[in-house]
Amino acid sequence: MALKPVTRKSVSDQVFDQVLGEVVDGGLAAGEQLPSERQLAEVLGVSRPAVREALQRMAQTRLVEVRHGGGATVRDFRKYGGLDxxxxxxxxxxxxxxxxxxxxxxxxxxxxxxxxxxxxxxxxxxxxxxxxxxxxxxxxxxxxxxxxxxxxxxxxxxxxxxxxxxxxxxxxxxxxxxxxxxxxxxxxxxxxxxxxxxxxxxxxxxxxxxxxxxxxxxxxxxxxxxxxxxxxxxxxxxxxxxxx
Amino acid sequence: MALKPVTRKSVSDQVFDQVLGEVVDGGLAAGEQLPSERQLAEVLGVSRPAVREALQRMAQTRLVEVRHGGGATVRDFRKYGGLDxxxxxxxxxxxxxxxxxxxxxxxxxxxxxxxxxxxxxxxxxxxxxxxxxxxxxxxxxxxxxxxxxxxxxxxxxxxxxxxxxxxxxxxxxxxxxxxxxxxxxxxxxxxxxxxxxxxxxxxxxxxxxxxxxxxxxxxxxxxxxxxxxxxxxxxxxxxxxxxx
DNA sequence: GTTGGTCAAGTGGTAAGACCAATTTGAATG
DNA sequence: CATTCAAATTGGTCTTACCACTTGACCAAC
The missing domain is CATH 1.20.120.530 (GntR ligand-binding domain-like)
Incomplete structure (x- = not known):
């Protein structure tokens, strides 16, 4: 019987993965807006800082552009994504x-x-x-x-x-x-x-x-x-x- | 006269850049610990959520490993860094x-x-x-x-x-x-x-x-x-x- | 008709404080 | 010396409040 370490996934990790999945697989076109931080927090049932952490990481991947007051805009992942x-x-x-x-x-x-x-x-x-x-x-x-x-x-x-x-x-x-x-x-x-x-x-x-x-x-x-x-x-x- | 847009840099961006600079140029060796989130927040005069955002982004670069309760450990950027x-x-x-x-x-x-x-x-x-x-x-x-x-x-x-x-x-x-x-x-x-x-x-x-x-x-x-x-x-x- | 100003609503950005979860450290005990 | 346990430390999450920026609507002045 092989016992593997239990790996906990942080809330912001889970949010990041879900948002990434939406951007890569969810049919979002470049230029579309993601829901606001407050909406994502509500829909996902988590706190807004957790959403923020995930979205700042998304911005770092270049797959979304986050603008102050302007929300998060999806970019074409093929054109902007890195090897990660x-x-x-x-x-x-x-x-x-x-x-x-x-x-x-x-x-x-x-x-x-x-x-x-x-x-x-x-x-x-x-x-x-x-x-x-x-x-x-x-x-x-x-x-x-x-x-x-x-x-x-x-x-x-x-x-x-x-x-x-x-x-x-x-x-x-x-x-x-x-x-x-x-x-x-x-x-x-x-x-x-x-x-x-x-x-x-x-x-x-x-x-x-x-x-x-x-x-x-x-x-x-x-x-x-x-x-x-x-x-x-x-x-x-x-x-x-x-x-x- | 060339006018350029004024770009503001968020607090968490500034924290990220400083931490990245410490890791890449600051003589930190792989295995060394970064200061705790609370310490960084105090030293830099910012809030802890801003530090967290920056550190989660650092973790995403793979240049540091963040463990719950264990702090942020520096990795060799040559071995783990990406093209970014x-x-x-x-x-x-x-x-x-x-x-x-x-x-x-x-x-x-x-x-x-x-x-x-x-x-x-x-x-x-x-x-x-x-x-x-x-x-x-x-x-x-x-x-x-x-x-x-x-x-x-x-x-x-x-x-x-x-x-x-x-x-x-x-x-x-x-x-x-x-x-x-x-x-x-x-x-x-x-x-x-x-x-x-x-x-x-x-x-x-x-x-x-x-x-x-x-x-x-x-x-x-x-x-x-x-x-x-x-x-x-x-x-x-x-x-x-x-x-x- | 155009331009500038004001306001409200919505969204991102930041901070303070409280509390929980995981790890580390140090002391006590056998 | 090894083990155990409690305390301290550190990361993770949430709530609440407030500030900063963007957008759109509306109005006044030219």
Missing amino acids: LLPRLLVRDGGVDPAVARSVVEARTSVGPIIAALAAQRGGPALTGALEDVIARLAGTTDSQTWQELALEYWDVVVDGADSIVYRLMFNGLRAAYEPAIPALALALAPEVGQVEPYRLLAAAISAGDPATARAAAERVLAPTNSSLMTAFTALSNPEGEQA | LLPRLLVRDGGVDPAVARSVVEARTSVGPIIAALAAQRGGPALTGALEDVIARLAGTTDSQTWQELALEYWDVVVDGADSIVYRLMFNGLRAAYEPAIPALALALAPEVGQVEPYRLLAAAISAGDPATARAAAERVLAPTNSSLMTAFTALSNPEGEQA
Whole structure:
């Protein structure tokens, strides 16, 4: 029997999630007004400060614009949303959105090798220890969830070694989107467990300071993951009343 | 005489900016605790709800972790921050951080052509009208600031045509970082004004549905902008008491 | 007809105070 | 030294009151 910690969700978190859902899924068009803070507080049965906290966070996502005396106006989330919106877009209607999943996979495929090449160029031998440490831990696990978490850690080292704050921040956003999904994906990604060799080859290329080889090796690391990911996402997708 | 709208800054905005500054620039290490809400309210001379709003927003950035009864704990902003942090990192100590600027430019250089190729592949002729509209407006302006805004609009069309939500959301984050800097950069980027041809060539490649040509054309669009950007960023950088 | 001024209603922004919930800390005890 | 428990601290929520801004209506002056 697996006991999980009980996680309490604050009132303002719940308000935020509901408002976010309305903006992303509720058919609200850009330019429409949300109900006033007082109305939301009444309808949701909570206090106005809780609503305010949620709405200030919504404003920070750029998905709504809040003006003093003017209410909250909805913006087009596709035009203004940041990577933090990704988990929300990935899982909709109880399943995975295939188009979103595909775009995640293809962005990994394209940007991953670029980052690996930069890591080889700029990090090179200095990354050896950290990469080998993660690889040793990868080699020592048979648990798929742990494997995925370690694979992320591996890429954390690589993107750090790339010495590019933009890629670092992008990775952070993508990781934040991916991490909560690991438990759901772990079963489908189980065939990956134990395939340490591609990670070793990439680490060797990075340590050798060879960008071109690192780029190719990164593609080899990502290719099987990518197809497993697409398989997993497809299994989790919900085109017609199929529950994951 | 140029009149600008007066912008008021709310108390919670001011608190947020100060706390963010402490976290990013104040020498706080990951794991350190921020002062309690009550302390912050007293020190800053504001109410506790205003502090709460700011801290809930900070928690949303992932740069701090707020636990009930446990206070707010600082996280490593490099490891947890998202692209929204970019403007903050780009401009520090009254000047531009050259490493951040470089990473912005190189990410554009790498990811831009990828996006353009996808737009050619997936948008193709359907993007013709929108691209030509922006190009006509580019051709009709001699104002550098307007030019930069239109260039962003051009790329907005391209990234939309790429039909990849991940790139879309990344672009949104980068644009949010770039837009406030346009007025400061416009003077240095003035030599770009009038050079419509590369944009026309890229639009033609996209409309023709030719990914390889679009990729190469995007590189040609970005190359002069990149060097101008680096020049501009260098002029704005502040290694030793030089004020932009 | 246009412009400026005033007012009311509605909405966002702020504060004070009270109280509950979770965590941390320190003292007492075995 | 380990455990237990109470107190202190901190976050979370709510109520109430009031201020600041926006919008629209209406009226007066030009």
